[in-house]
Amino acid sequence: MTTDVIPLGTASALPTEARHLSALAVERKGRVLLFDCGEGTQYRLMEADLPRVRVDAIFVTHLHGDHCYGLPGLLSTLALQQRADPVTLVVPSGGRAMLDATPGDAPDALPFPLRITEIDEGLTRAVVYETEELTVEARPLDHRGFAMGFRLAERTRPGRFDPERARALGVPEGPAFGHLQDGTPVTVPDGTTVQPDQVMGPPRPGITAAYVTDTRPCDGGRALADDADLLYHDATFADEHAARADKTGHSTARQAATVARDTGAEGLLLGHLSARYPNPTPLVREAQSVFPEAEIAEELRRYELDPRDKEPEPFLG
Numbered sequence: 291m292t293t294d295v296i297p298l299g300t301a302s303a304l305p306t307e308a309r310h311l312s313a314l315a316v317e318r319k320g321r322v323l324l325f326d327c328g329e330g331t332q333y334r335l336m337e338a339d340l341p342r343v344r345v346d347a348i349f350v351t352h353l354h355g356d357h358c359y360g361l362p363g364l365l366s367t368l369a370l371q372q373r374a375d376p377v378t379l380v381v382p383s384g385g386r387a388m389l390d391a392t393p394g395d396a397p398d399a400l401p402f403p404l405r406i407t408e409i410d411e412g413l414t415r416a417v418v419y420e421t422e423e424l425t426v427e428a429r430p431l432d433h434r435g436f437a438m439g440f441r442l443a444e445r446t447r448p449g450r451f452d453p454e455r456a457r458a459l460g461v462p463e464g465p466a467f468g469h470l471q472d473g474t475p476v477t478v479p480d481g482t483t484v485q486p487d488q489v490m491g492p493p494r495p496g497i498t499a500a501y502v503t504d505t506r507p508c509d510g511g512r513a514l515a516d517d518a519d520l521l522y523h524d525a526t527f528a529d530e531h532a533a534r535a536d537k538t539g540h541s542t543a544r545q546a547a548t549v550a551r552d553t554g555a556e557g558l559l560l561g562h563l564s565a566r567y568p569n570p571t572p573l574v575r576e577a578q579s580v581f582p583e584a585e586i587a588e589e590l591r592r593y594e595l596d597p598r599d600k601e602p603e604p605f606l607g
Contacts, residue, residue, distance in 0.1 A: 292594040293318045293444070293497050295520055297587040298334035300561040302504075302526045302540070303356050305330070310589060311356045312562060314501055314522060315340055316442060317592075323419075323426070324348045325440060325501045331360035332367055338590050343371055347378035347419050349426065350385060351503060352437035358385070362392045369400050376403035380418045380428065382436055383410045411436045415513070424496070429514050431505035433539035439505065441514040444496020444597060448473075456489040497595040500555070503562045506536060507545045515553040519595050522587060523549060525560035528572045543573035547580035559587035 294317045299310035311328025322345045335342050350358050386406050389395045397404040419426040424444045431437045451471045460478035469476050470486050477483050502511040503524040515521045526540035535542050543560055550558040570586045577584035
């Protein structure tokens with residue numbers, strides 16, 4: 291079962307004919323996590339064939355309009371669809387007040403529970419969302435005002451059970467197999483105790499994906515990107531506008547690539563691109579000179595992350 295990362299909007303501040311405002315979806319087992327929600331995001335969800343009713347959580351990096359003005363419309367649509375399941379919203383402080391001031395979108399007026407977590411500027415690191423299978427972590431970024439980035443990480447899964455090894459050790463088929471897979475030792479008919487690690491392969495790591503925008507290169511962004519299978523990073527400008535990038539709280543493509551290289555990321559998607567680059571070739575060229583795997587984030591493309599690609603060698607006994 292893959293986890294798909296789908297960029298929905300990769301523009302910086304201004305939409306263009308080719309790029310839309312900031313949003314990125316992660317689809318896993320038919321459910322959707324949404325990172326940022328710029329104007330028009332619900333239309334992009336439809337174009338990506340991602341049903342809006344499957345959005346379980348929304349994570350907003352900061353309250354600049356190009357990252358959050360699509361939120362009232364999306365919540366209004368979910369209300370019209372008579373959604374009943376709760377939605378988690380992680381947003382900087384001030385997000386609830388913004389919705390309270392939007393007719394029809396006040397959290398208490400929605401027909402579904404909107405579970406809001408507001409994060410203030412004292413953030414250092416926080417797990418802001420978790421299920422039995424994954425977590426989402428937030429860390430502060432370095433923008434003009436408070437902003438945060440996010441890291442999705444699947445939990446490590448137990449190693450694969452080796453039934454042939456279990457039989458060779460005298461374990462009878464049936465409940466004993468299940469006990470070993472659950473981590474419980476079993477005693478076989480000859481009185482020997484078989485430990486789970488004798489029949490279970492190494493733990494299987496899950497995938498990790500980081501969403502780091504809008505920001506200058508910073509410690510928080512690097513921590514989120516550490517060994518990520520896929521890093522989406524602010525690459526608003528090319529090197530020739532490095533001074534403007536620093537002044538406005540953004541990164542260059544080369545800086546994004548340097549973060550990917552230095553943190554051991556497997557892949558890099560360059561996003562939040564300035565409208566001055568209708569042809570992003572200069573950005574790609576700069577980034578690939580540092581990190582050859584860098585590429586421009588292609589809107590509506592599904593970047594498949596398969597945890598099976600990370601599995602250790604099969605159990606050898």
